Amino acid sequence: DKLAYNGYFYNFTKVEIGKKYWRCNKRGCTSILKTNMTNELVELPVHKHVRDEAKYYRTLLKDKIKQRALHSDESNRNVVLNVLKDNLDLKIPLDLKDCNDFVSKERKINNFTISKDYDIPPELQVAVENKQFLFYDSGIKDKDRVIIFTTEENLRYIEHSSILICDGTFKTCPTCFDQLFTVQCKLNDMFFTFDVLLYEEQAGGLL
Template identity: 25%
Template sequence: MSTAPSLSFSISNKRKQILICDGFIFQLNRTRPRLKYWRCKDRTCSAYIHTDHKNQYVGKSGDHNLHLPVPEQVEVALFKEKVKERVLKETTAIGKIYDKEMASLTLSDGALNLIPLPEEAKASLNRLRRQTTPPLPTSSFFDVPDAYSTTTTGAHFLFSDTVVRKKRVILFATDEQLRMLFSTKTIMIDGTFSACVPQFDQVFSLHCVKFSMCYWVVAWSDCYNIQACLRGIGCSSSTS
């Protein structure tokens, strides 16, 4: 009795499941009540694999007579799936995810030649991430998602969320940024109206000077009283 081939599965660029077997890539061709029929990705090929609905191997038909296995394309498909999985689950910068995954995988020269450059893949990955991005709030009363209240390393980022004179004030800063703020002698304030969503009046940010460089340390929204916010984070309003 022949041994059943090893099957693995991945996701295509069109977000459809693909089957990988012996260096060949198969696409789902049709589904029946008991079986799923997978056809070789190469349309000139007559090879099929049959699985049940639990993706267990049942049988095959046809042969790969007209082309060789495509292990490089398999490597690329698995790489793309890993990148997309992280893009959907994390808020890490897409370029950083892409570079880290390329560095962590041992890819063949053929696969490296097929993998798109980060700049080429960025547009499609951005569209993918936007599918999981929470919609903009329609009022100033909403829950800040966990992904925006902590940093990518798990540090606390939502510093304060209060209501002052019937207006919501949200402050973002890590403990390290606050320590840097409290130890500086120079604080700079920047504000904008155009980059603020309609539900808030404006966005302010605090910057401090350290080692002759300017660092962003605190951001807050809907703050019409700068002195009140400075007192709220422990800064004297007389600080220059």
């Protein structure tokens, strides 16, 4: 475990008599910070070196970016821009491309892979606003398994749209499926994806 506090970084060392001990991660520094078991400060150490404020606040910003990336459906770019906008007081220069790559990496690491061997758990059947998003799943016993992600609201948009764009691809499909199929419709002069289908077998009649 690691801890960042007041411009310094610490590594967890031990638990003793209801306290956690954290050693400064600066090579040669023996300063120990102590917290209770819920990580509330108990004793603040004195360091013999100056703190690296730029590194400290850059680390805090990246953690905020990571948390927002994992708990929102915003694009990678908007995740970064919104975090920076909310923390203008820090004034820490960050490379946007590096941040976008960082968001992509974190989302990939924490991405859930749909397995052919078990059902999709309830917490992954809903969208960010807790709306039902898993619309249909033919089930793990179906060798030609089909999964449809959409919402009732999205279906209403599709129903009343005069223009639909349907497209399928094999290249960007999750590895445990063979085909990704999307349905887009026009809304306010722009096209949005309102329906996502995954197939275990290539459905030749769809393309």
